Amino acid sequence: MRRSGELERAIMDALWEAREPRTAKEVLATLAEEKLAHTTVITVLDRLTRKGLARRERVGRSWRYAPAASRESYVSSLMIDALGRATDREAVLVHFAHSMSGSEADALRSALATAVDADGADDADDADEGGQSGEAGQGRHRA
Numbered sequence: 001m002r003r004s005g006e007l008e009r010a011i012m013d014a015l016w017e018a019r020e021p022r023t024a025k026e027v028l029a030t031l032a033e034e035k036l037a038h039t040t041v042i043t044v045l046d047r048l049t050r051k052g053l054a055r056r057e058r059v060g061r062s063w064r065y066a067p068a069a070s071r072e073s074y075v076s077s078l079m080i081d082a083l084g085r086a087t088d089r090e091a092v093l094v095h096f097a098h099s100m101s102g103s104e105a106d107a108l109r110s111a112l113a114t115a116v117d118a119d120g121a122d123d124a125d126d127a128d129e130g131g132q133s134g135e136a137g138q139g140r141h142r143a
Contacts (some may be wrong), residue, residue: 007040007044010031011031011045014027015032015065016071021064021065021066023062024038042064049065052068053067053068053069
């Protein structure tokens with residue numbers, strides 16, 4: 001049996017893989033190898049909606065669920081949260097960089113170059129993210 005966080009991830013994977021919103025019954029069908037109750041899937045979908053990870057819309061008597069953001073956006077927010085918990089952000093970034101493949105490092109270099117080129121827009125983004133400008137924004141450019 002999956003733990004709660006693992007089940008949430010499996011259900012989010014089902015939503016991300018869908019081309020359109022799914023009912024709880026449709027999500028359950030994608031998790032056929034699991035012995036889950038329909039009510040368990042409904043509970044997890046409701047929890048994901050309250051957390052802001054999924055959104056729902058009423059269609060007839062059923063709710064249809066879809067991801068609130070892309071998988072990439074979600075994973076990026078997890079990485080940002082984890083970095084925010086570090087006491088030595090630069091050391092974390094160095095360890096992260098050493099764990100990358102060559103193609104991943106190339107993609108990061110390209111993203112950093114784009115972020116540095118859009119310096120004016122980057123500063124505005126920092127201000128929108130809870131007023132974290134200055135050192136946090138500079139740390140991103142140094143990497």
